[in-house]
Amino acid sequence: MRIRVIGAGAVGTVLATHLVRAGHAVRLSIREADLPSMQSVRHLRVDRVTGGPPLTVDKPPLSTGMDLHDVDAAFICVKHPDLRSVLDGLGPTIPSGCALIPCQNGVGAAQRIRQRFPASDPVAATVMFNAQTLQPLHARVTTEPTLLLRSGDPDLLSLFNGSGLRVRRVRGEGAAWGKLLLNLANAICALTHSSFHDVVSNDDLKTCFTSALDEAVRVLQAAKAPYRLPASMPYPAFRLLLDRAPSLALRASAFHRTASSHAYPSMVADMVQGRPTEIDQLNGEIVRLGELSGIDTPVNSQLVAMIRMREGRQPAEFLAPAELRQSLAAAG
Numbered sequence: 001m002r003i004r005v006i007g008a009g010a011v012g013t014v015l016a017t018h019l020v021r022a023g024h025a026v027r028l029s030i031r032e033a034d035l036p037s038m039q040s041v042r043h044l045r046v047d048r049v050t051g052g053p054p055l056t057v058d059k060p061p062l063s064t065g066m067d068l069h070d071v072d073a074a075f076i077c078v079k080h081p082d083l084r085s086v087l088d089g090l091g092p093t094i095p096s097g098c099a100l101i102p103c104q105n106g107v108g109a110a111q112r113i114r115q116r117f118p119a120s121d122p123v124a125a126t127v128m129f130n131a132q133t134l135q136p137l138h139a140r141v142t143t144e145p146t147l148l149l150r151s152g153d154p155d156l157l158s159l160f161n162g163s164g165l166r167v168r169r170v171r172g173e174g175a176a177w178g179k180l181l182l183n184l185a186n187a188i189c190a191l192t193h194s195s196f197h198d199v200v201s202n203d204d205l206k207t208c209f210t211s212a213l214d215e216a217v218r219v220l221q222a223a224k225a226p227y228r229l230p231a232s233m234p235y236p237a238f239r240l241l242l243d244r245a246p247s248l249a250l251r252a253s254a255f256h257r258t259a260s261s262h263a264y265p266s267m268v269a270d271m272v273q274g275r276p277t278e279i280d281q282l283n284g285e286i287v288r289l290g291e292l293s294g295i296d297t298p299v300n301s302q303l304v305a306m307i308r309m310r311e312g313r314q315p316a317e318f319l320a321p322a323e324l325r326q327s328l329a330a331a332g
C-alpha cells in the first residue's frame with residue numbers, strides 16, 4: 001500500500017521502519033529544518049531493548065509536504081501541540097480512500113480531525129510501546145511494538161504483517177482511556193525527572209501516581225466511560241500489583257519489558273528542552289471529564305497546573321519526589 005508517515009520522531013521512525021519492512025511504499029513527511037540532518041542518513045533504524053538485532057531498512061523518500069493524493073493511509077505521528085499545523089497542511093479536504101490514522105496519546109485527536117474534516121473517518125490508533133529518538137531517523141523501543149487500531153478494515157489491520165509490529169483491533173475508546181490512565185505517570189516523571197521505573201519503585205512517586213490514578217478511575221466510573229488497562233486486568237488487581245509487586249505492574253502496563261533499563265516518557269524531554277507538553281490531553285482530559293461529571297479532581301488539576309507553570313522554563317527545574325508528594329497531598 002501507499003503510506004505517508006507524518007512526523008519522523010520516535011513513533012514515526014518506528015512505524016515507518018516496520019511499514020517499509022512489511023513491503024509498503026512509504027513516504028516520510030518531515031520539517032524543512034530537519035531536511036539536512038535526515039537527508040544525509042541512509043537507513044531507518046530501530047534498536048530493541050527487548051532483544052534481537054536492530055531493525056534497519058532503506059530510508060524511504062522524504063518530503064516537506066503532506067500531499068495525500070495517491071495515499072492509502074497516513075499515520076500522523078506528531079505531538080498534540082503540532083496537530084493543528086499538520087491539519088492545516090493537509091489542504092481543504094482529505095481524498096476519499098485515504099485513511100487518516102492519528103497516533104497521539106489520549107482520546108481527543110480523532111475528534112479534532114473529525115471537526116476539521118467532517119467527511120473524514122479517522123482511525124484512532126493507540127501506540128502501545130515506548131520509543132525514544134537516539135539520532136535522526138534512529139529510534140529505540142523499550143517494549144514489544146504493538147499498535148491498537150479502532151478499525152475493522154482488514155487492509156489496515158494487516159498493514160504491519162511480517163514486520164515484527166503487532167496490530168490488534170479494538171472497539172470503542174476503552175483501550176485509549178486505559179492507556180491514558182497509565183500516562184498519568186508522565187506528568188509525575190516530568191516534574192521530578194524520573195523514569196517509569198522510578199514511579200513504581202519510589203514510595204513518594206508511587207503515592208503520587210496512585211492518587212492520580214484513583215481519582216481518574218472515580219471520574220471514568222462517574223462518567224460511565226469504559227476503560228481497559230493495557231494489563232487486561234481489573235483496576236483493583238492492578239492497584240494491588242502496584243503495591244505488592246511494582247516491577248510486575250511495570251511489565252504488565254506495557255511501559256517496559258526489561259527491569260534493568262529505565263524508560264522516560266517524552267514529557268521529561270519536553271520539560272528539559274522547554275517545549276510545550278501534552279498535559280492537556282492526558283491529566284487535563286481527566287480534569288475536563290471530572291468537571292462534566294461533577295467529580296473533583298484536585299490531584300490531576302494540581303499536576304496540570306504545576307506542569308503548565310514550568311513549561312518553557314529554561315533551565316528546567318525539577319522537584320524532589322517528597323516535595324511533589326507534599327504538594328499533591330496539600331491540593332487533595
Ligand SMILES: NC(=O)c1ccc[n+]([C@@H]2O[C@H](COP(=O)([O-])OP(=O)(O)OC[C@H]3O[C@@H](n4cnc5c(N)ncnc54)[C@H](OP(=O)(O)O)[C@@H]3O)[C@@H](O)[C@H]2O)c1
Pocket residue numbers: 006007008009010011012029030031077078079080082085086089103104105127128129130131132133266278
Ligand atoms: N514516544 C513514545 O513512546 C510514544 C508512545 C505512545 C504515544 N506517543 C504519542 O505519539 C505522538 C508522537 O510522539 P513522539 O514521541 O514520536 O514525538 P516526537 O519524537 O517529538 O516526534 C514528533 C515529530 O514530528 C515532527 N513534526 C512536528 N510537526 C511537524 C510538521 N508540521 N511536519 C512534519 N513534522 C512535524 C517533530 O519535529 P520537531 O521535533 O522539530 O517538532 C518530531 O520530529 C505523541 O502524541 C505521543 O503522545 C508516543
